[in-house]
Amino acid sequence: xxxxxxPDEEPLLSxxxxxxxxxxxxxxxxxVDGVSLDIYRGDVFSVVGESGSGKSVTAMSILGLIPxxxxxxxxxxxxxxxxxxxxxxxxxxxxxGEIAMIFQDPLTALNPVHTxxxxxxxxxxxxxxxxxxxxxxxxxxxxxLVGIPEAGKRAHMYPHEFSGGMxxxxxxxxxxxxxxxxxxxxxPTTALDVTIQAQVLEALIAxxxxxxxxxxxxxxxxxxxxxxxxxxxxxxxxRQVELGTVDELFYETRHPYTLGLLGSIPRLESDDTAPLxxxxxxxxxxxxxxxxxxxxxxxxxxxxxxxxxxxxxELRSVDSSSHTAACHFAEQLRDVTLDDLRERVEKVAAxxxxxxxxxxxxx
Amino acid sequence: MTNIxxxxxxxxxxxxxxxxxxxxxxxxxxVPQLTAARPLRVDVWRRFKxxxxxxxxxxxxxxxxxxxxxxxxxxxxxxxxxxxxxxxAFRQSPSSDFWFGTDSIGRDVFSRIVYGARVSLRIGVxxxxxxxxxxxxxxxxxxxxxxxxxxxxxxxxDIFLAIPYIVxxxxxxxxxxxxxxxxxxxxxxxxxxxxARIVRSSFLQLKQLEYVEAATSLGFGRxxxxxxxxxxxxxxxxxxxxxxxxxxxxxxxxALSFLGVGPQDPTPAWGLMVSQGKGDLANAAHLxxxxxxxxxxxxxxxxxxxxxxxxxxxxxxx
Numbered sequence: 001x002x003x004x005x006x007p008d009e010e011p012l013l014s015x016x017x018x019x020x021x022x023x024x025x026x027x028x029x030x031x032v033d034g035v036s037l038d039i040y041r042g043d044v045f046s047v048v049g050e051s052g053s054g055k056s057v058t059a060m061s062i063l064g065l066i067p068x069x070x071x072x073x074x075x076x077x078x079x080x081x082x083x084x085x086x087x088x089x090x091x092x093x094x095x096x097g098e099i100a101m102i103f104q105d106p107l108t109a110l111n112p113v114h115t116x117x118x119x120x121x122x123x124x125x126x127x128x129x130x131x132x133x134x135x136x137x138x139x140x141x142x143x144x145l146v147g148i149p150e151a152g153k154r155a156h157m158y159p160h161e162f163s164g165g166m167x168x169x170x171x172x173x174x175x176x177x178x179x180x181x182x183x184x185x186x187x188p189t190t191a192l193d194v195t196i197q198a199q200v201l202e203a204l205i206a207x208x209x210x211x212x213x214x215x216x217x218x219x220x221x222x223x224x225x226x227x228x229x230x231x232x233x234x235x236x237x238x239r240q241v242e243l244g245t246v247d248e249l250f251y252e253t254r255h256p257y258t259l260g261l262l263g264s265i266p267r268l269e270s271d272d273t274a275p276l277x278x279x280x281x282x283x284x285x286x287x288x289x290x291x292x293x294x295x296x297x298x299x300x301x302x303x304x305x306x307x308x309x310x311x312x313x314e315l316r317s318v319d320s321s322s323h324t325a326a327c328h329f330a331e332q333l334r335d336v337t338l339d340d341l342r343e344r345v346e347k348v349a350a351x352x353x354x355x356x357x358x359x360x361x362x363x
Numbered sequence: 364m365t366n367i368x369x370x371x372x373x374x375x376x377x378x379x380x381x382x383x384x385x386x387x388x389x390x391x392x393x394v395p396q397l398t399a400a401r402p403l404r405v406d407v408w409r410r411f412k413x414x415x416x417x418x419x420x421x422x423x424x425x426x427x428x429x430x431x432x433x434x435x436x437x438x439x440x441x442x443x444x445x446x447x448x449x450x451x452a453f454r455q456s457p458s459s460d461f462w463f464g465t466d467s468i469g470r471d472v473f474s475r476i477v478y479g480a481r482v483s484l485r486i487g488v489x490x491x492x493x494x495x496x497x498x499x500x501x502x503x504x505x506x507x508x509x510x511x512x513x514x515x516x517x518x519x520x521d522i523f524l525a526i527p528y529i530v531x532x533x534x535x536x537x538x539x540x541x542x543x544x545x546x547x548x549x550x551x552x553x554x555x556x557x558x559a560r561i562v563r564s565s566f567l568q569l570k571q572l573e574y575v576e577a578a579t580s581l582g583f584g585r586x587x588x589x590x591x592x593x594x595x596x597x598x599x600x601x602x603x604x605x606x607x608x609x610x611x612x613x614x615x616x617x618a619l620s621f622l623g624v625g626p627q628d629p630t631p632a633w634g635l636m637v638s639q640g641k642g643d644l645a646n647a648a649h650l651x652x653x654x655x656x657x658x659x660x661x662x663x664x665x666x667x668x669x670x671x672x673x674x675x676x677x678x679x680x681x
Contacts, residue, residue: 063580065576065579065580091582092582092583092584093582094582095579095580095581095582096580096581096582096583097582100580100581101577101580101581103573103576103577103580105573108572108573108574109573109574109576109577110574110577111574111578111592111595111596112574112596113595113596114591114592114595122583122591123581123582126581126582126583126584126587127582171577174581175581
């Protein structure tokens with residue numbers, strides 16, 4: 001794994017400096033603020049971040065699925081063509097045909113009034129013009145491919161007669177029916193039992209190899225990322241903070257936020273009973289973002305006052321051209337270990353100027 | 364090599380790697396017992412059967428349909444024949460010859476009520492169908508597309524709702540003339556308001572759901588999403604409303620016939636028969652009673668069936 005990327009190959013999908021916002025009653029929400037990435041055929045590209053970090057919005061913007069999202073600048077290049085300039089009709093052919101999406105909750109993402117087979121087959125009817133009978137045959141074939149036993153019988157059942165894991169398999173079958181080049185999976189296992197998650201991910205990866213596509217995997221589970229991905233992008237407050245191969249991200253972390261994520265994972269295999277290192281505070285509002293680096297109020301290494309709260313860090317290459325990070329002090333992080341992080345976090349927490357739990361202001 | 368959280372060592376993922384399962388089925392453990400799929404309608408019928416009143420209503424409606432279809436065999440006379448005039452039986456009370464009596468010109472009331480079932484059911488079903496089609500189309504468009512289109516459609520609905528339908532119907536009837544077909548049009552174009560509002564609110568709710576978003580993400584067209592994915596999920600309240608609406612349309616037809624805006628004599632419309640008999644209420648009450656009872660029973664049956672369907676379609680209501 002991790003070697004399918006060849007530098008001379010053209011990327012399937014290439015996002016160039018994408019900026020997009022929502023207009024709400026409370027103000028402008030900069031949901032995507034400078035994201036650039038390349039996804040190559042065969043890749044498993046993961047996007048990691050907390051809720052509200054803009055990872056789902058970034059993925060949905062590829063297919064133009066959020067009508068209220070306004071794109072300010074940037075390009076979404078699909079096989080060299082800018083999808084942002086496509087009409088709705090042109091996008092219809094891309095959606096499902098070339099890029100397909102797998103949703104988080106298979107319970108709500110399947111239509112309760114149609115049989116599973118009919119829904120899976122509908123893809124082939126639309127994009128390939130099959131008739132009803134051919135579509136059902138294709139649906140059964142696809143359901144079988146994603147590992148649903150007795151697919152012939154189950155194709156005639158309704159979603160409510162399926163278990164959670166089977167529903168998610170059916171969603172995957174639906175998404176891959178027309179052999180898309182890119183599968184976008186938005187937290188595909190979050191709604192499933194832990195015992196089922198690995199199975200579903202396995203089916204997903206197997207099918208990716210079968211149809212020779214790429215996967216954009218949106219998740220907040222670093223364990224999944226470590227096990228399956230080739231490359232990883234970490235997002236925070238709508239910004240891309242670090243991007244690199246799995247090895248680079250896990251072993252040569254160059255952003256304090258990534259380090260924080262790694263520190264907050266429970267480690268079963270460690271001998272010591274060291275407690276987890278939580279990231280203090282909570283993600284910032286995307287309307288009133290902190291000045292400078294958006295992570296600085298929660299960062300154990302921030303230089304405040306200084307560059308961190310005054311200057312927005314540029315995304316730049318560190319160590320290798322494929323590894324980028326947006327931190328003023330990325331190079332200094334080279335020698336920092338998780339133990340250093342723990343020390344720092346504990347020191348900051350012990351300081352008397354820790355914020356009050358409740359603060360009441362006259363406003 | 365720093366910062367290694369052992370639990371997330373990428374060389375040793377705790378998910379069992381990603382070899383392609385040879386026979387994918389072998390790896391699946393989350394398989395429930397395969398029971399025979401039971402179609403929804405079987406469940407609905409089972410629950411419907413428990414409601415005795417609804418079953419009684421349905422029985423009456425089926426009976427009425429049969430009577431309407433086979434009126435030529437059921438009725439002893441045609442609705443224009445005047446068998447009473449030959450034997451001097453005008454406004455005669457029910458007897459073994461004339462089960463429901465005779466009217467002022469000697470026609471057999473029973474035969475006229477039997478043929479009247481045709482008129483009422485035809486008007487009720489066709490007018491309701493027109494109302495459903497208009498209401499569905501407008502409500503679906505308003506709910507799905509929103510924006511200016513929605514505002515426009517819903518304000519027109521509000522304006523129509525503000526005018527009493529009888530006044531509107533009388534006005535439209537004045538334009539279309541006073542025939543059976545005219546009254547179908549009249550009731551159809553005044554009946555869609557409620558449907559449009561129900562459909563719009565269902566669509567507003569359903570278009571937010573993830574399976575609609577999923578359908579969009581898979582490249583399904585708008586028309587397909589509206590009619591194949593949202594509409595079937597919105598049908599339940601429409602079925603209930605439509606059933607009750609047939610009853611209320613028959614009642615409205617009777618009211619308009621009574622007012623003289625509906626079909627004209629000799630059409631055996633029940634409302635018209637009540638209207639013609641009202642002058643003889645004191646000495647020949649059967650002229651009002653039988654057509655009145657026919658209207659009442661028919662409307663009641665449709666309402667009972669509608670109520671039964673609502674309970675049967677939504678198992679949470681009980």
